[in-house]
């Protein structure tokens with residue numbers, strides 16, 4: 001294991017040549033990409049100390065902790081409103097914050113149908129101590145006491161190596177894998193975890209890593225004539 005960043009991985013005949021940020025170079029027969037995603041945090045003052053503690057991006061990871069608590073859905077335009085609608089499945093007290101942007105009339109009707117209030121004023125900052133959100137401060141209007149905030153501002157791939165290796169990618173840069181084999185379609189290139197964007201959970205990343213490991217081992221066995 002090397003704690004460095006792979007900056008370049010390119011096909012070279014039957015193998016791949018790689019270059020790392022610490023200057024190491026080499027060749028590999030197979031490549032397993034597990035480079036993950038980077039969440040795009042909302043541009044809101046004092047969000048960073050709360051991120052991962054009371055400000056979250058994933059309902060499947062953290063939603064259950066907020067049942068019965070007051071929460072906010074943050075996102076510009078319809079994105080935050082759509083997140084707020086989904087959050088209703090977990091939590092009863094949800095307020096959508098669209099941070100100075102408009103929500104379409106159609107989505108606005110859906111918010112009303114489900115009893116979800118909208119605060120459209122620009123968000124100034126989040127207030128909280130020891131990682132616990134206490135309130136949202138707007139540039140105008142009253143503060144909003146909240147115990148948690150979920151955001152819908154997106155994420156991007158941590159690395160573009162899947163692109164340079166020729167993997168098919170979706171519109172967000174995630175590697176598209178075969179639903180049956182899990183393969184990338186590029187011989188010798190395997191992916192695991194958030195590099196492919198199916199379900200973004202630790203358990204799935206671990207399982208995909210194990211599957212890729214087995215697939216790589218079988219490919220070596222076939223190469224060496226040890227199995228069909």
Ligand SMILES: Cc1cc2nc3c(=O)[nH]c(=O)nc-3n(C[C@H](O)[C@H](O)[C@H](O)COP(=O)(O)OP(=O)(O)OC[C@H]3O[C@@H](n4cnc5c(N)ncnc54)[C@H](O)[C@@H]3O)c2cc1C
Pocket residue numbers: 004005006007034035036037039051052058061062158159161192193194195200201202203205
């Ligand atoms: C705040 C937060 C909370 C979460 N909570 C949960 C939860 O409660 N339950 C759950 O199941 N999931 C949770 N997740 C999601 C979970 O962390 C991911 O789905 C999982 O970690 C994906 O694993 P991965 O190996 O694909 O990517 P990562 O865990 O992101 O690991 C990728 C690694 O690759 C490295 N890397 C990137 N580019 C390169 C490169 N070019 N060369 C070398 N290394 C590189 C990165 O530095 C990183 O160390 C959470 C995520 C976040 C951000």
